[in-house]
Amino acid sequence: MKELFLIILSFSGGVAIAAGVFAFIATIGIIPRMAQRTRTEFSIPIYEDAVLLGGAFGCTPLLFHYQLPIGVIGAVIFAILSGIFMGVLAMALTEVLNVIPILLRRTRLTHGISVLILAFALGKLVGSLAYFLIEGFYTL
Numbered sequence: 799m800k801e802l803f804l805i806i807l808s809f810s811g812g813v814a815i816a817a818g819v820f821a822f823i824a825t826i827g828i829i830p831r832m833a834q835r836t837r838t839e840f841s842i843p844i845y846e847d848a849v850l851l852g853g854a855f856g857c858t859p860l861l862f863h864y865q866l867p868i869g870v871i872g873a874v875i876f877a878i879l880s881g882i883f884m885g886v887l888a889m890a891l892t893e894v895l896n897v898i899p900i901l902l903r904r905t906r907l908t909h910g911i912s913v914l915i916l917a918f919a920l921g922k923l924v925g926s927l928a929y930f931l932i933e934g935f936y937t938l
Contacts, residue, residue, distance in 0.1 A: 816853060823849065828890040881926075885919065 823829070829845045858864075868876065902911065 812857070816857070820850065820853065823887070826890050828887060831890065832886060885922070888922075 829849065830839075830842060833839045833842050833845060866872070901907075907914070
């Protein structure tokens, strides 16, 4: 009886967290915005399904231990696509929160905005590479 209660409680918590994450993604409007930028508005339902399925299948390794025979090239492609998604999500969040316009107003920066955004992206890239590639870096 105790195990059944824990299973139901854990499942309910996972559903609540997943619903919150997907609601957050929907609220900031990342999918329609990216479809508009790429002029592929007709594919919005496909993009939404892909995000939903990616979230659902992305959680399965936590429950079931399996390996996909995708090889090194498949792992690199997966890593690149995951990085693109996280980068787009982070930039959409900063756009929604108006972080960059507020920063520009307070610093009175009028030129070099694209350089500033590129510096943010490169800083994230260098930090991620250092974390994953340099042994012991994360213990500093």
